[in-house]
Amino acid sequence: MDGPAVLELRNVEAAYGAIRALHGLSLTLGPGEVVALLGPNGAGKTTTLRVISGLLRPVRGRVLYRGQEITGRPPAAIARLGIIQCPEGRQIFKNLTVWENLILGGYRLRDPVRERRNLERALSLFPMLKERLRHPAGLLSGGQQQMLAIARALMADPEVLLLDEPSLGLAPRVVEEVFEALAQLKAQGLTMLIVEQNAERALELADRAYVLEAGRLVLADAADRLRENPDLIRIYLGR
Amino acid sequence: MQALGSPEFWVQQLINALGLGSQYALMAVGLAMVFGVMRLINFAHGTVMMASAYIGLLLLQQGVPFPFVALGAIAGAAALGVLMERIAYRPVRGAPDVVLLLNSFAVAVLLENVAILLFSPRSRPFPMPAILTQVFHPGGNLFLPSIHLWALGGALLALGGLGLFVTRTRLGLAMRAAAENPTAAQLLGIEIGKVTVLAFAIGSAMAGLAVLFWTAHVGTINPGMGFEPVLKAFVACVIGGFGTIPGAVLGGYLLGALEIALQGLLPSGVVGYRDALVYGILILILLVRPGGVLGYLEAERV
Numbered sequence: 001m002d003g004p005a006v007l008e009l010r011n012v013e014a015a016y017g018a019i020r021a022l023h024g025l026s027l028t029l030g031p032g033e034v035v036a037l038l039g040p041n042g043a044g045k046t047t048t049l050r051v052i053s054g055l056l057r058p059v060r061g062r063v064l065y066r067g068q069e070i071t072g073r074p075p076a077a078i079a080r081l082g083i084i085q086c087p088e089g090r091q092i093f094k095n096l097t098v099w100e101n102l103i104l105g106g107y108r109l110r111d112p113v114r115e116r117r118n119l120e121r122a123l124s125l126f127p128m129l130k131e132r133l134r135h136p137a138g139l140l141s142g143g144q145q146q147m148l149a150i151a152r153a154l155m156a157d158p159e160v161l162l163l164d165e166p167s168l169g170l171a172p173r174v175v176e177e178v179f180e181a182l183a184q185l186k187a188q189g190l191t192m193l194i195v196e197q198n199a200e201r202a203l204e205l206a207d208r209a210y211v212l213e214a215g216r217l218v219l220a221d222a223a224d225r226l227r228e229n230p231d232l233i234r235i236y237l238g239r
Numbered sequence: 240m241q242a243l244g245s246p247e248f249w250v251q252q253l254i255n256a257l258g259l260g261s262q263y264a265l266m267a268v269g270l271a272m273v274f275g276v277m278r279l280i281n282f283a284h285g286t287v288m289m290a291s292a293y294i295g296l297l298l299l300q301q302g303v304p305f306p307f308v309a310l311g312a313i314a315g316a317a318a319l320g321v322l323m324e325r326i327a328y329r330p331v332r333g334a335p336d337v338v339l340l341l342n343s344f345a346v347a348v349l350l351e352n353v354a355i356l357l358f359s360p361r362s363r364p365f366p367m368p369a370i371l372t373q374v375f376h377p378g379g380n381l382f383l384p385s386i387h388l389w390a391l392g393g394a395l396l397a398l399g400g401l402g403l404f405v406t407r408t409r410l411g412l413a414m415r416a417a418a419e420n421p422t423a424a425q426l427l428g429i430e431i432g433k434v435t436v437l438a439f440a441i442g443s444a445m446a447g448l449a450v451l452f453w454t455a456h457v458g459t460i461n462p463g464m465g466f467e468p469v470l471k472a473f474v475a476c477v478i479g480g481f482g483t484i485p486g487a488v489l490g491g492y493l494l495g496a497l498e499i500a501l502q503g504l505l506p507s508g509v510v511g512y513r514d515a516l517v518y519g520i521l522i523l524i525l526l527v528r529p530g531g532v533l534g535y536l537e538a539e540r541v
Contacts, residue, residue, distance in 0.1 A: 053426055054425075055422065055425075055426075074425070074430075075422075075425040075426055076425045076428050076429060076430045076431070079425065079426055079427055079428035080428040084426070084427070085426045087422065087423060087426060091420055091422065091423040092423070093415070093416045093419050093420060093423065093424075094419065095415070095419050095483075096412070096415060096416065096419070100406075100412050100415075100416075103409070103412060104409075104412050104413065104416050104424075104427055104429070105427060107409065107413060107427045107428050107429055108427065108428035110409075152427070156427060156428070
């Protein structure tokens, strides 16, 4: 990791009512880094993203963005800083057209010039969206919706992109396409934190990874070392 | 009166239906917008119309020229809508939907009683300028009340403008996005509070415009006058499909057409039961298409 952290979590504890979901999680994300967050269902991966994007207020601990405390700020304020979450289950606006979804992605920028540039970039990454700009987004297939969700997030020119299960429920060929696009974004220097069930894919993409279990950090290492780690292979990769 | 079933009769029915439907559409659209962003059926919507009518009357009594009376009534409605959101709804955001609903009843009762205290429960005449009340006779036995033209023109302009706003502007798109998926909208930097205030302001302004036509029709205003419009707006929303702007507009015109058709076609002995029939048909629509004519029920958000 070079330079100061873009995003840092310090001893974050989070809960849903009486149910603890995170027990003192600390992690960092450096500039241009791609970090994967792995672990079984219920490990607290999505919760971590929800805490970062402000959807869930942590019980204890701090969230820092470029050294500045953002803990407990409302989600819209955090998004305006450029911390953009591409939520689980895609959550595109189905009644709106593809184009309208994309334009809303750039909501935080208020800048037509950047909007046009981002639109071009997003459409070159996912060309199939170009022919469907006027279609209601709800008519897209699952894979197309996932691509739209990523494209919409890119419209915001994210400083940090938080991806929650980008491959969930997609056909293998589509998963391939999505990860190819993410690899391109990485090559362009985008900082990403990616939650993924598909550990193998995520580790191919990521520089580093954290492994969570029941709300606790159990492993943290470089991605290529983790891929050879016998514990991880046994538990998550099933090889 | 034209002969039943003659071409002239149908033209007359169409004129009446468009005039009435325009009023209902304007009333319903505000209810739909607020429901969209808040999941609240704002029963105080009708009370805003009542208050807006009294604001208009006060201005008129001060000798303000009518165009400014109209603008004042519309602006007053918008301001009241915003105030209502701030005082009665925003503090309980996140509470169960029924709390919001109860608050809307509280606001309605409160405003109505304030109006009774200030203006007495009696109906008061609302003298409208001749330009709104004159009736043209374009030929044959046709009656063309100018209020129908004003209502239709006003609705086309206001609803057309609203349509452009929600499809062409950043804020308008944000409002639709927030209505569909508030979480995803927030994650893009859209402030739900801001679009909610906007929905109240625009929706209430539309109601303020509608009540001018309504009042020109009825001729008088009273503190309880908001009840019927909000009920009509609600029915229009249900018919068209709840919570969407196109649904509210379509529902408004369908309701107008339905009422006029029943009025014109029912034998005179039964006409008195017109509203009962309208609500009967409403129940039938709900049985056949629970989501309304344009409807899809958003299962995940019920």
